[in-house]
Amino acid sequence: MMHRLLAVLHARNLEFLRDRSTLIFTLLLPVLLVIGMGFVFGGPERPLFKVGVLAPRIDRAVHPFLRERYVEFIALPEEQAALQKVRHQQVDLLVDLRDPPRYWVNTDSPKGYIVEKLLLAAMPAASRQPVTGTALRYVDWLFPGILGMNMMFSCLFGVGYVVLRYRKSGFLKRLYATPLNAFEFLSAQVLSRLGLILFVTIVLYGGIGAIIGFHNAGSTLLLLLLAVVGALSMIALGLTIAARFASEELVGGLLNLLTWPMMLLSGIWFSLEGSPRWVQWVAHVFPLTHVLDAARAVMLDGAGLAQIAPQLLFLATTALAFLAFGAWSFRWRID
Amino acid sequence: MSTPILEVRDLIKVYPAATAVAGISFSVPAGICFGLLGPNGAGKTTTIEIMEGILPPTSGEVRYRGEASGGRFREEAGILFQKTALQDFLTVRQCISLFRGLYDHGLAVDELLRLCALEKLAGRDNRKLSGGQQQRLLLAIALVNDPDVLFLDEPTTGLDPQARRNFWELVQSIKAQRKTIILTTHYMEEAELLCDEIVILDHGRIVAQGAPRRLLHEHFAQVLLELPRHDFPAAARALPLNILESSDRIEITTDDLEATLRTLLAAQVSLTHLRIRPANLEDLFLELTGTELRS
Numbered sequence: 074m075m076h077r078l079l080a081v082l083h084a085r086n087l088e089f090l091r092d093r094s095t096l097i098f099t100l101l102l103p104v105l106l107v108i109g110m111g112f113v114f115g116g117p118e119r120p121l122f123k124v125g126v127l128a129p130r131i132d133r134a135v136h137p138f139l140r141e142r143y144v145e146f147i148a149l150p151e152e153q154a155a156l157q158k159v160r161h162q163q164v165d166l167l168v169d170l171r172d173p174p175r176y177w178v179n180t181d182s183p184k185g186y187i188v189e190k191l192l193l194a195a196m197p198a199a200s201r202q203p204v205t206g207t208a209l210r211y212v213d214w215l216f217p218g219i220l221g222m223n224m225m226f227s228c229l230f231g232v233g234y235v236v237l238r239y240r241k242s243g244f245l246k247r248l249y250a251t252p253l254n255a256f257e258f259l260s261a262q263v264l265s266r267l268g269l270i271l272f273v274t275i276v277l278y279g280g281i282g283a284i285i286g287f288h289n290a291g292s293t294l295l296l297l298l299l300a301v302v303g304a305l306s307m308i309a310l311g312l313t314i315a316a317r318f319a320s321e322e323l324v325g326g327l328l329n330l331l332t333w334p335m336m337l338l339s340g341i342w343f344s345l346e347g348s349p350r351w352v353q354w355v356a357h358v359f360p361l362t363h364v365l366d367a368a369r370a371v372m373l374d375g376a377g378l379a380q381i382a383p384q385l386l387f388l389a390t391t392a393l394a395f396l397a398f399g400a401w402s403f404r405w406r407i408d
Numbered sequence: 409m410s411t412p413i414l415e416v417r418d419l420i421k422v423y424p425a426a427t428a429v430a431g432i433s434f435s436v437p438a439g440i441c442f443g444l445l446g447p448n449g450a451g452k453t454t455t456i457e458i459m460e461g462i463l464p465p466t467s468g469e470v471r472y473r474g475e476a477s478g479g480r481f482r483e484e485a486g487i488l489f490q491k492t493a494l495q496d497f498l499t500v501r502q503c504i505s506l507f508r509g510l511y512d513h514g515l516a517v518d519e520l521l522r523l524c525a526l527e528k529l530a531g532r533d534n535r536k537l538s539g540g541q542q543q544r545l546l547l548a549i550a551l552v553n554d555p556d557v558l559f560l561d562e563p564t565t566g567l568d569p570q571a572r573r574n575f576w577e578l579v580q581s582i583k584a585q586r587k588t589i590i591l592t593t594h595y596m597e598e599a600e601l602l603c604d605e606i607v608i609l610d611h612g613r614i615v616a617q618g619a620p621r622r623l624l625h626e627h628f629a630q631v632l633l634e635l636p637r638h639d640f641p642a643a644a645r646a647l648p649l650n651i652l653e654s655s656d657r658i659e660i661t662t663d664d665l666e667a668t669l670r671t672l673l674a675a676q677v678s679l680t681h682l683r684i685r686p687a688n689l690e691d692l693f694l695e696l697t698g699t700e701l702r703s
Contacts, residue, residue, distance in 0.1 A: 077510045079509065080505070080506050080507075080508075080509025081506070081510075083506070083509075084495055084498060084505075087497065087498060087502060088495045088496055088497045092497060239495075243491055243492050244492070246462065247487075247489060247494075249462060250460060250461070250462060250485075251510040251511065252482045252483055
């Protein structure tokens with residue numbers, strides 16, 4: 074079994090590596106995207122202070138401080154998540170108005186220093202809880218999103234269209250006449266694409282990371298594991314689409330139907346925090362959402378295996394389910 | 409009598425729009441070249457693809473070495489489809505290596521390159537081959553597992569006469585190794601040259617079966633006279649002769665050549681462009697189906 078899988082894997086790798094234009098495009102697109110996004114979003118911050126309030130919602134009647142002008146107040150019900158935002162300087166200060174009043178300020182943040190003065194003028198008795206941490210730039214937050222998006226396109230379109238092309242040209246029919254079975258063939262396609270995606274992702278991670286000066290807060294090995302499981306899930310999803318059909322229009326349409334909602338709802342460009350509950354519920358159907366949630370948790374917050382285990386489990390389960398469905402519904406020839 | 413290598417029993421294949429194969433049975437002894445002949449749409453490709461295990465039959469069965477064909481058949485059969493695209497960017501050698509890697513046993517890649525006269529093309533991108541070279545590569549791929557039975561579905565269609573002759577020589581050298589070959593074709597010359605036994609199909613049914621020479625002998629004790637249509641006056645059609653008309657010529661079948669020539673001369677038919685030849689498989693097909701084979 075193994076020698077058949079390896080023969081197909083080797084041939085597919087050769088085919089891809091010799092297709093220079095596709096190879097260059099695969100490497101170039103995400104680099105351009107990151108540079109473009111960094112340029113667009115890397116400009117000066119908005120001249121507004123952001124203060125997190127440890128409460129389920131903002132009630133301006135509770136304290137005069139909440140009526141300060143030029144300050145945006147954000148309700149943050151969970152203390153740990155809220156503290157993380159102070160560390161990353163996503164909020165300039167966090168305040169708990171319950172008795173006794175407390176506040177957390179990032180001593181590395183210049184804006185935190187100013188807004189602290191405002192708070193103390195309105196609430197002199199509040200006790201200070203210092204926090205440290207460098208500012209999280211949008212580009213740092215975007216970085217996992219770009220890697221994930223590139224991975225998604227490469228997984229879905231790369232495998233989907235290759236299998237479709239093989240079926241239309243009759244190459245699959247020729248393979249069917251050999252002892253090769255669907256599982257061996259599909260596994261070889263998955264492994265070939267997985268190898269490519271990991272290579273590209275590692276190159277981009279190192280390259281772009283160096284350009285933007287990114288530092289991973291967590292384990293790189295854990296990120297690699299996440300990339301493997303996430304890519305497997307999305308490649309297998311692409312295979313379920315390409316398993317049966319022989320029409321480019323149909324497969325293209327179905328792949329677009331999958332990629333566009335993922336582009337918008339998986340949290341590539343902006344956080345889904347604060348979006349309606351149904352949007353978040355829909356977003357969690359997509360493998361990419363789980364990849365990005367876990368990647369950001371590791372890369373930005375230094376999360377360990379235990380913290381991202383639910384995402385890894387979801388991705389591994391869907392990878393197996395999609396692959397099994399793909400092999401079951403696979404068609405070698407056009408009738 | 410030994411078990412035939414392949415047996416087709418009561419094969420039927422029905423598509424929603426048409427019946428492609430309407431109940432055929434035949435058996436193929438080991439070591440011969442067996443031809444499936446017929447015009448386009450006769451059911452040749454459907455039949456051969458069911459034999460290859462690519463298409464499921466609507467009913468009936470194909471037996472390989474006396475058993476329902478399965479895993480052993482896949483290991484021991486070599487197939488050349490009518491149309492096959494290979495992977496882009498792969499060289500001739502890499503294409504052969506890929507398929508060689510799918511079998512447990514078989515011939516060395518260098519040996520296959522030599523057998524199919526591809527040594528000089530080994531490093532060339534498979535998409536940059538001529539029609540004849542492409543067919544030789546597909547033949548090499550069909551031979552990677554040193555098959556006991558080789559299926560060739562219209563292998564020379566679209567090739568120029570020289571490439572076709574080269575391909576026939578290759579097939580004859582494979583035949584000399586006592587391998588069983590199943591060949592579909594609509595070239596009668598090809599069938600006469602290569603096949604030991606043939607089945608002629610029309611509308612999904614067998615209309616004749618046997619060795620080409622024996623079939624010709626059975627159906628044609630006579631010779632054929634061919635005349636251009638414009639040399640044959642309308643009045644001559646009333647002559648007491650066995651006349652068959654096609655678009656551009658008149659064919660007369662006879663077992664008394666002298667008498668027929670005398671009759672034609674008496675009717676003042678010009679014999680300047682007359683051709684006299686023995687019957688061939690094309691004539692046999694015409695006789696059996698009333699259709700020209702290449703229609």
